[in-house]
Amino acid sequence: MEKVYFADFRSGSIEDNKGHKIINLFKKAGFKSIFEKDELVSVKLHFGERGNDAYINPVFIRYIVDMIKENGSKPFLTDTNTLYYGNRHNSCDHIENAVLNGFDYAVAGAPLIIADGLTSKNERMVEINQKHFKKVRIAGDIFDADAMMVVSHFKGHDLCGFGGALKNLAMGCATIEGKKEQHKMTRPIIGDECVACGDCTEACPENCIQIINNSKKNSTSNSRAFIDYPSCIYCLNCLGSCQYGAIDLDWENKVPLFMEKMVEYALGALQNKNGKTVYFNFLLNITPHCDCVPWSDAYLVPDIGILASKDPVAIDSASYDLVNQEIGIKNSLLKKNFLEGEDKFKGTWDKVDGKIQLEYAEKIGMGTKKYELIKL
Template identity: 55%
Template sequence: MGCAAAPGKIEQHECVKPVIIEGCASCGTCIESCPENALHITDEGAKMNYDKCIACNNCIFACPNSLIKLNWDKMDEFIERMTEYALGAVQSKKGKVGYMNFLMNITPDCDCLPWSDRPIVPDIGILVSNDPVALDAASYDLVNHQKGFENSLLHHNYHEGQDKFKGVWDRVDGHLQLRYGREIGLGNLKYDLINIGSEI
C-alpha cells in the first residue's frame, strides 16, 4: 500500500467506506472531521454521501459515540485489492526486490494510524526473503507460535499455535492475503526457515 500513489491508496480503501449505525446524536463532530464534505445532518442523524467519501476513515475516530464503523462485510475485497497493488508495485522489478519483515513491537493496529498499543506477542526477530508471500507466511506462523500477552488487545487465542490476529480482529481472515497472493502470482506459501543469527 505504501508504494501506491494517493489515488491508488483511495482505490484500495474505497470498498470499505464506513457505515453509520443507529443512535446518532446529531452532534456534528464527524462532519468537522471530513475532508470531503461527505457528511451532513438530517432529521434522522448523520448521513454519508458515498459519491464524495474517499474512505479516509477520519469520521470513524471522530465520533464520540463510536457510531461510525468500518464496513467489515467488504474486508475480503479490501485485502484482495491491497494484494493486487503489492503485485503491481513489484511485477516489473523481478529479481530486483528484497523483502524484510521486522517481527518486533507487533501491535494490533495498522501502521497508518497515528497511535500504537501494547505488543500482542514477544519480539521474534528479522526475516528476509526474495518472496514476499513466503516471507509473510513464515511471519504469520512465527507470530502465531508465540504465547500471547494477556495485557494487550488480544481477547482470545492467547495460547501457542492459536491465531493471534484473529485474537484481536475476529472478522479478518489473515490467510486470505497469503492465499490470494499465491493465486495472482505474487509468491509462494511454502518456505524454509534458515536461522543466520542469534535471537534478539
C-alpha cells in the same frame, strides 16, 4: 517452497548484535547479488506517524543501506503520501515527519525521497490485468527505480489483520488516488445508533458528512449524520471518531474484497522489477495497529526476530506463523487466542481474516505460502 532466513534476538556478543544479524541475513539470503553498480534502489519503508514509536529503528536501516552500497548501488529511503490527513499527506510534511522520527541522512546514510511527489501526482499507470484492476497507480519514483528493498515492520492491522511485505508493497507503493481505489470497498456505513453529535463531521477532511433530519423510525435521534459518498475518500477518519459505535463497515462482504484489491496493487508495484525486489520483515514491537496511527499500543507478543526472503508471500506467511507460535501478552489489545499456535491477529481483530492476503497473493502468482525457515 521458498527459503526464508531467520535470526532471533538472542545475543551474547558484539558479533551477534542486531546489526550483525541484519548483515548476515543480507548475505545468506543472497541479496548481495541483486543490487548492481549505479543502480537506483528504493528502500521502501514506513517512517511512522508522529507520536508512533513502534516503527523500525532507523539505526537498523543504516546496516541495510551500507550493504546495498557495497556493490556501488545508489539506495534512497522512500514511502508515499497518505490518503488520510495526518503528518504525511504531502511530501513537505512527510519528509519533516520522517526526519523527526530519525530517518535523516546522518543516521540512515541515504537520501530521503517521497516517491509520489509533493501532492501525490507523480504516478505511473501499470498494467496488471487482474480481477479487480486492469491497471494500478504506482508511485513514479518507485516504478522508475532499478531495484527495491522492501523493509517492513510486521504488526497488526484493523482492516487486513496484519501488515507486512504485501501491504508495504500495496498501500505503500500506491499514490493517493491508488489508495482510494483500494479503499473503495471499505465504505463507512452510518447506522441507527447515530445521535447526531457531529464528531464525524468534524473528523471528515472532505466535509462530505452532514447532519440532517432523520426519517428512520427506529433511530434514537430526530437528526443523524449522512455521508455524501461521491465526495468520500474512504479515509475512515469518521469510523475512529464515533464514540457511539454508529459507524461501521461491511466486514463480511466488502473487507475481504479490499484485501484482494490490496494484493493486486502489490503485484503492480513489482511489475517492472523482474526479480529485483527483496524483503526484510522485522518482528519486533508487534503492535495491534499500523504505524500510521499517532500512538503505539502495548505489544501483542514478545519480540521475535528478523526475516529475509526473495518472496513476499513466503516471508509474510513465515512471519504470521512465528507470531502465532508465541504466547500472547495479556496487557494488550489481544482479547483471546493467547496460547501458542492460536491466531493472535484474529484474537485482536475478530472480524478480519488476514490469511486472505496470503491466499490471494499465491493465487495470482506473487509467491508461495510454502516456505523453508532457515535459522542463522
